[in-house]
Amino acid sequence: MALVFQFEASGEWQRCWLAGVINEDSEVTLGTLLTQLPPKVVFNFRRVDSINSCGVRAWISFIRQASAGRECAYEECTPEVVSQINMIPNFRGSARVLSVYAxxxxxxxxxxxxxxxxxxxxxxxxxxxxxxxxxxxxxxxxxxxxxxxxxxxxxxxx
Known part of the structure; x- marks a missing residue:
């Protein structure tokens, strides 16, 4: 399933629900997402099915740009996302991790x-x-x- 996103208001923060696969095909979706990001955003990873190496590269580029002038946080990180955070520090960027699944x-x-x-x-x-x-x-x-x-x-x- 291709990567999709949906926003939900959550106080002064906006929650961005991510779903699907983060892979080489995600660059266009992440580019679109970048143009819609609010000043404070929480990325929810609960529905992300998988991430491949091309997806890691695309995400790192995205989060680097997304973090510029914004507050970012991660929530409900799946074990696969936590693995990427541990192996590749740039995967997290400057985002705060609010919750993870083990x-x-x-x-x-x-x-x-x-x-x-x-x-x-x-x-x-x-x-x-x-x-x-x-x-x-x-x-x-x-x-x-x-x-x-x-x-x-x-x-x-x-």
């Missing part, structure tokens, strides 16, 4: 789910922070993060 698996029943970490709540402010246990909603067992916690949250220290 992948968890239950050791007892093998159930998978994404747990939301939000700024001001359970999102760690520094590496080494002890995370609250996550219980499986199917069997009640203890779930474990699929990534090494300090590696997943490495961007916090950047």
């Amino acid at each position: 992948s968890y698996t239950c050791g007892q029943c093998n159930h998978h789910r994404n747990e939301l970490f939000q700024e001001g709540s359970n999102l760690p402010k520094e590496l080494g922070t002890q995370l609250a246990p996550v219980k499986c909603d199917k069997c009640g067992g203890a779930m474990e993060m699929d990534e090494i916690e300090d590696e997943f949250f490495a961007w916090v220290a950047a």
